[in-house]
Amino acid sequence: MADSRGRSGSRETAPRTAKKSTRSTIQDVAERAGVTKSTVSKYLNAGSGGYYVSAQTRERIEAAIESLRFEPSLIAQGLTHNRTMTIGLIAPDIRNPFYPDLVAGVQDVLEDAGYTLLLGSSNSDPEREMAIARSMIRRQVDGVILGSARMQAEDIESLMESGMRFVLASRDLPHLVTDSVTVDNRAGAELAVDHLVELGHRRIAHVAGPQDVVPFRNRLWGYRHALIRHGIDPVDDLVVIAASSAPEAGAAAARELLDREARPTAIFMGNDNMALGAMDAARQRGLRIPEDVSIVGFDNIALTANSFISLTTVDSRAAELGAEAASLLLGRLAASDDPPYDDVRTVVERPILRVRGTTSPPP
Structure with missing residues (x-):
């Protein structure tokens, strides 16, 4: 059917307005729980402010929070204690x-x-x-x-x-x-060297991390101290300071050691990241790990426990x-x-x- 202006008839509808969702407030929780707004505030800040709210009141507030799906404002809580949380x-x-x-x-x-x-x-x-x-x-x-x-x-x-x-x-x-x-980085380095000495190694090298980082300095100290304790003179040529603590830096330092005519039988690496690079460098040279060269890392990153890597390492926790x-x-x-x-x-x-x-x- 056409209307008087020749258009097809259709039912007109009023424009729909989006329904606003209202977020529950502390006042809503207080009214639902039958307590004051300040009591709800004390409950919300009990963990950081040390406020005490009785068990019965706490149960009422928690029930109100659940029924209203109330989410407290962390900003508001932080302002209460002058913190941003x-x-x-x-x-x-x-x-x-x-x-x-x-x-x-x-x-x-x-x-x-x-x-x-x-x-x-x-x-x-x-x-x-x-x-x-x-x-x-x-x-x-x-x-x-x-x-x-x-x-x-x-x-x-x-x-x-x-x-x-x-x-x-x-x-x-x-x-x-x-x-x-x-x-204890010094003690950790000594654990690594003790283990290698107990296995029979005497020519033990160390790839140290950048020496402007105190933990790497302490690991180098522990390495040298452990050798002396076992009656092994530290040899400067068996220590290489890596350019960084990244795998590629560890690989470069390990190549320097492994390419020598009298290469070390074991290398203690300054961290696991560098140790992964050293393992790659050794295998690229056809060396078997650990049959031809033993490698020890430091940190115990998650990857080292993988059965394909299985790196002996010091857990820095x-x-x-x-x-x-x-x-x-x-x-x-x-x-x-x-x-x-x-x-x-x-x-x-x-x-x-x-x-x-x-x-x-x-x-």
């Missing part, structure tokens, strides 16, 4: 498999405490590390965890003048200015270091300790030797 973590190179384990340990502790993690990767550049740290301070994070930081003590001290709380994870400094958590660093930082926040601290805390974890398939008696 955010922690920064700066890693030298997130591509290095050591750091995801460290980050996982940090995140497990922070999530349980209601914090969000903000991650930055400096590519092992001290200037970039400083820039990231300053950016985190401007973003008003509550604290920063420095993972194997390249910054020196004076750099960290200058950042702490802002009032920001820092913790060093997997890094120590000759002059400690803030809390730190690290593995990265996840535990991360968890301990996060706990130290949360402790400072809970106590409202302002830097610089009169009681700088240092936690040193004991390393563990993981013996796998890349070590055996010398040929």
Whole structure:
């Protein structure tokens, strides 16, 4: 049927308006639970502020929250305690498999405490590390965890003048200015050398990481000390300082050692990342591991336990270091300790030797 203007008839409908979804508020929860708004606020902040809410009241509030599908605002909670509920973590190179384990340990502790993690990767550049740290301070994070930081003590001290709380994870400094958590790198290196000597090796080389990083310096010290303890004179020609801690740097250093006429029967690598490169370099030269050359790494990254790699390594317990660093930082926040601290805390974890398939008696 056509209307008077010759158009086909059709039923007109009013334009539909989108239904607005309303987010539940603390006031809604309070009314549903039959308590005051301040009581709900105390319940929500009980974990960080130490407020006490009776068990009966807590049950009513929790039932109201569930029925209303209420999601508390972390920003509002943070403002209550003058915090953003955010922690920064700066890693030298997130591509290095050591750091995801460290980050996982940090995140497990922070999530349980209601914090969000903000991650930055400096590519092992001290200037970039400083820039990231300053950016985190401007973003008003509550604290920063420095993972194997390249910054020196004076750099960290200058950042702490802002009032920001820092913790060093997997890094120590000759002059400690803030809390730190690290593995005993000297003891770990000695474990590696002890293992090789017990297998019968005497010509043991070491590929050390960059010596501006204290843990690599300590691993070199532990290597030399263990040799002396076993009555073996350290030979400078058996030590190569790698250009970086990457696999390709480890491969280049290992080639330098393996191409010598009197090559070592075993190589202790400064970390697992470099050890993977050394294994590749040895196999490219037709050498069997461990029959022709034994290789030991340091860190126990997840990949080393793979049956095709099966690297003997020193476990630096990265996840535990991360968890301990996060706990130290949360402790400072809970106590409202302002830097610089009169009681700088240092936690040193004991390393563990993981013996796998890349070590055996010398040929």
